[in-house]
Structure formats: structure tokens, C-alpha cells
Amino acid sequence: MINLDDPKKLRPLASQAHQVAMNMLRPISRKYDRAEHEYPQELDMLAAMIDGLSESGASSGAGASGVRRDEKEEKAGVKNGTNLASVMSIQEMCWGDVGLLLSMPRQGLGNSAIASVADDEQLERFDGVWAGMAITEPGTGSDSANIKTTAVLDGDEYVLNGEKIYVTAGGRADHIVVWATLDRDLGRAAIKSFVVPKGTPGMRVDRLEHKLGIRASDTATIIFENCRVPKENLLGSSEVDVKQGFAGAMATFDNTRPLVAAMAIGCAKASLDLTRDLLEQAGVVIDYDRPAVTQSAAAAKFLQMEADWEGARLLTLQAAWMADNREPNSLEASMAKAKAGRVGSDITLSCVELAGSIGYSEAELLEKWSRDSKILDIFEGTQQIQQLIVARRVLGLSSAELK
């Protein structure tokens, strides 16, 4: 039966995340926006608390944890599982602060990759690590099939060489999941991911970026020079399957895109909530029944933003719901991220405009959210990459036909 209300059983989880975001993240939000690169030590306490909660089973997916497709047979019926739980709790945490969520210990995007593609032995071995994700290179952004970092098998070890940039939590994480190619001539099929523990000789954090937003999150450049990792650290299969091609590596993205969409939705919700309050204090009432054209321009704009926001959120829930129910969701994941990414920018920027210099000033957080939101339309696939994926799917065109 069609029902798009938040699942009943996940509401306690979401409201718990909301409380954490409000009482733990918001109070330190501006502090770490100003003190870029300073480690938010408060998060250690929070991480410990979340570990405690997850052991009690009360907090599945309070951060960017894995979104694994469980292969075990489950009971029949419609499922509201870990994917929905993740997007709902991430939305709430990012309502608190996107940068801080990305800095949550043991909740890195690399953890998501491990949880998504690791085998059982690896899952156990890498349990409890904090893993950053290293894909982008100086010459390779959205075109991630074209990476130049190499991995060469030498005895029982792979030898990694290359430079990775924009590694989220790269300075703080204790492990890095790095994408490298086994053979550049074999193209995308030869791209594999490797788990590299910090302290491995040959890997070093070169520098941290200064950024427009999510300044609480560290973004690192990492250099690999003859860095040797055990061959068991290659995630998934080491075979180069030309037919399967890039699909294995890209599967991670199908899983993480709804999470990034959820981040954009959470950040935008923070702007909407505060702006509604400020507008009401200024005497603007948003009426859901009266036609927008009979209301003030501010109220009409707010209605349009809220409609866009809700649409983005429902697309995100849809993508997660499909993953929970083991339906292929590559199209829907990209739709969600495309809509959430652009809507997130429009909402956060428009809220600054509506609130005037109050919105623009550091005295409020509206200006910060309008800086934080921008990255969410870029990483894990830009707006344009999402449109490309959606277009190819809808039109049934190959990447050779629609470039």
C-alpha cells in the first residue's frame, strides 16, 4: 500500500539523530567553521556514545556507515531497512552540521566502500577502522575511470604509486581506501580499490585544503610513493573482468549517492527551518491553502523552496527504499542526488537573500549553510554527471553515444 510518510519504526532513530545534531553539533558548528583544520575533539565523545548506542542496537546507521546489500534470504514483504535508516539519520545529522558529520570517526566514505564491496574476511578485519576515500586525482575529477594511480603486484604485495586529492577526512582517518589501476591499458575494468592503513611506508598526507565550506571537515592531498600493501587489502575480486567493467567500483556510488543527497536535504532543512522562523517573526505567514500569488513574495518563494525540498527528499527516500528492497536504483540514486544537490544550493542561497544582512552575517548560520551546500552538488558525482547518468538511462544511450 502506497505510503510516503516516514517509516514508523525509523522515527525514533531520526529524532534521536536530531537531538544529537541539535545539542552536540550545532553548539560547535561555527567554532569549527572558523577553526579550519582543528580537530573537533568533541566528536570523539560523540563517536563513543554512538558506538554504545549501536551495540544496544538502537542506532543503526547514525552516520555514513555502510549500505550493504545483504545477500541472505530475508522474510518476504516490503522492507524499511538500513538504507532508509541511513538517509534519515544522515539528514538529521546534516541539519546539525555537514562538515562535522563528515568528520565523524569511523563513519567515513571509505567505510561505506568497505561495507559495500568487501568480502566477509575483509569486513571482519576492517571492522572499527576509520577510512577515508581517495579517488580524485589532480588531472581526474568526474572522469574517475581515467585515474593514473597504479597498483602493481609484487610478490604478496601491491605497490601503489600516484597522487590523490580531495580525500575527505584524509588527515584524520586511520585508513584510506584508494582507487588504483592494475593496468591502464585495460581501462576502467582494471580499477580496483585498496585499503591502506595510515603509517604504511610510502603513503603521506601532503597538505590540507582551505575551502569555501564544510571547513570542519579536513580535505587532504595524499601521495603514494612505492607504498606496499598486502594483496589481501584489495577490496572485492582482483580479477580484471572486462565485461563487468567499471560496474564493481561504481556500485559504491549507487549506494553513497542517496547519502550525499540526504546531506543536501539536511543542510537545506536547517536553512528552511530558521528562515521560516525569522519570516514569522517579521510577520510573514506561510499559508498552505491560499494561492501563492495572493501571498507575499517571500511566502511564495518559501512555498516553492519547500516543495522542491520535499520533492528532493522523497526522491532520496525512494532510492534508499529501492536499495532496501533490492531493486536496482542507479537511476533513482542519480535523480535524488541531482535534485537534492541543486535544490540545496537554491534553498540555502535564497534563504540568505530572504534574511538580508542577517542571513549574510556570521552572526547567524544561514551564510555558512549556503557555503556548505555547494560541495554537495559536486562530490560523489557533480550535478552534470548525475544528469548524464539519468539521461543515458532514460534515453537508453551508451557512454559512447551520449558523451
Added chain:
Amino acid sequence: MDLTKSLRPGGKHGVSSQESRDPIGLAVAALNKLAQSDLIDRIGLRRPAEQAVFTATRNGFKTATAASRTFARAGSRATPGVRVPAAAPKGVFDLTPTEDEQMLVDVVSEYAAEVLRPAATEADDACAAPEPVLKASLEIGLPILGVPESLGGISEERSAMAGTLVAEALAKGDMGLAVAALAPGAVATALGLWGSEEQQQTYLPAFAGDEVPAAALALTEPAVLFDVLSPSTTARRSGEGFVLDGVKSAVVRGAEAELFVVGASLEGKPALFLVESSADGLAVEADPSMGVRAASLTRLSLSGVSVPAGALLGSADGTTYTECVRLSRLAWCALAVGTGQAVLDYVTPYVKEREAFGEPIAHRQSVAFMVANIAIELQAMRLLTYKAAARAAAGKDFTREVALARRSCSDRGMQIGLDGVQLLGGHGFVKEHPVERWYRDLRAVGVMEGSVLV
């Protein structure tokens, strides 16, 4: 007539009242009048008695409403009518329709593809839905979708979700014909939701029978910045009953309708009134519009129309009326989603076949991304609409949800209509392709109130 007034160009032909004529302008206007004189003569000769046939394609063509059948009064006015229970979802996020809903959608989709779509161009041109098309809509039970089972309908629980899926599926065929086919059901559903025992037993048997009356839910009015919650049409108490005065627009098949549900202000609160077409003081005027033309839109004027006390549908405190407005907007959202899907399904093969510069235009990102955005926004519109519909069916408050769905379906739906034409270029602008009709139809979504209801 005041001469200076007749010399001013404003207030007609789309000219702003701020415009003035200079001497050359006056000379040109006089010349134009002369040029039209034989047309004026012909119209002048035509006696009102000869205007027996209502012309839906001509503005301002006024006639009396249809003579209604005799609806035999039955049941008690004081007793509430039969109400179906709300749907009871299990609190699980789910996008799967029930088996019954899916069956209904399958049947309606077939009707939309095989009956509505082929008839659409001609119906749009004629401003009328062909009789066989409407007959077929009765066979699949459209008017009684929202009528309780015990009153001859097919509804066992609140039908807002099923109605939404049906409206979407119909509009995928054609929005104008969908509106024509759904209009009687809007009135029947309203009777099912809010009718007293008397109202249900008096009117609903006709809707469940073989000769279903044309009927119209009339909420819109011809006013700039029209606010449906404050209608200018008034109802005042008079003796036992009410007297209604005002003008309603976007009245579906007003000339054929035998029963109207009319929105009017009663003591400062909006309320719904049942008005039979045989009532004195009703006049109907063709009001062909930009789109939704197959629904034979009309203006209905009410001057001193007396209705009995039992004509008030639901409560007089504004709550019934407001719920009606919301459910009607929900139906328009569903229509937008269906038409948006029609656009997407049409442009997808087109851009893959149409070649320019030696390859299909779909191979260009500027074209492909437009298609991608249609798909993305359409799915968002659909989910917003479903969320509101599911909440309505479950008896939950859906004020916010339907407002957001309407905002999206109006704005983004129109963008889809616009892009649909753009993607076909010049071919999109001519009537060889249906995209120009969808463009006109999709503009209705943010404008219309009433007419359809789920």
C-alpha cells in the same frame, strides 16, 4: 453608451486600460469596424430563438442550462450519509500500489491509450468530448470510484489514492478528455464524502445507473488573483432555503450538466451547494480556454437561484469546502503527472530519431539533459502527489503535502510542457504533434480549482 468610453481602446482585445488612441489610432479603429460590418450584420440577424445549439467553441455564447432529470427525493436530511472508512497503512514506507489499485490502473491505462489518445486532437479542436468516449468511461466505472459500495459504488475505503492513480493514468491519454470523464465522478465523490442521507439517496442512484448525468464541481471564478477560499459568489438564507448569486468559471460541460456543486460564501464562510440544472436563474456560457478544451469549459452564472435547505453539502463552517479544494488540487496534480509522463514518453524516442549535424540530437548534452530534467522533476512531482494522496486516503491531515505537490506540479509541470515543445523545435509548435496541446493543458494545473476531485 458614453462616447469617450467607446473610443478608449482598453478593456478589450487584451489591451490594458492604460492605453489611449491618438488620431491615427482612431482612424484605424473606425476602418476596422467598417471592415467587420457584414459579420456584425449576420450576427445581428440571428434571433435568439435560433441559438438552440450550444456552441462550445465560441466565447460568450449564452444559453440556458440543460433541463435536468427529476431527481426523486429520498432519505432524511438530518441523517448523515454513508461514509467509507479511511485506509489503514501499516506505517511502512512503500511505493507499491495495492492489487486492486494496480488492476484499476491497468484497465484505465488501456482506456487512456486506446480511447482517449486517438480522440484527443479532434476533441481539443471541437471543444467537446465524443459521446462514445464518455460512454466507455462509464463502463469502466469512473463516476462511481468514490461512491460507497452500499450505494452502488465501488469504494470500500477512502479512494483518494486510487483516484489519484486513475487520474494520472487518464491524463497520460489526454488531460482534456480526462477532465470531461472525471467531472461526474467529482460530484459523486463529493456526495459520497459529505452528502446527507437525503443527498446521497436522491442523487447517487443516477450516478450508479446506466444513464449517468453530466455533473460539474464549480469552484473557480473569473477573477484576477482569484482566491478560491473567498469566493465572490454568495449564498444567503431565504425562508427555508438559500439564494445563490455569482459567476463560476471552468465549469466542465456546463451546458450538458444536470447537477452542479457550486462554491459560494455563506455568512462569510465558503460552502458547497447542490444546484440542479433546471433551477431558475442559471445561464451557461461557453468559455473555451487555452487548453483542457475537450472538457467543454463554460461559465455558469447564477442570478437569484433558489435552492432548498437540503442543498447545502457538508458543513457551513468552511471545513467541507476547504477539504474539497484540497482534494480537487490533488486531482489536478495527478493530471499534471500523467500529462508530464506523456511528454516524456513522446520526446524520448523523438530526440533519438531526429538527426541534426549528422547524429541524433539525443547525443547532445543540451538536449539529453533537458530530457533528464523532465524525468527527474516528473518523478518528484509524482512522489509529492502520492504522498499527499496516501495521507488523504488514510484520513490524515494533508494540507501541507497537497500545497507542496500543487506548487511543484504547477511550476515544474509547466516547465515540462515548455521543454516538450522546445525539444521538437518547430515541429513542436505545429499541431502535427501533441506536445503543443500538452503545453496548453499543463498551464491549467496552477490555475484550476474544482472540476475534478479524488
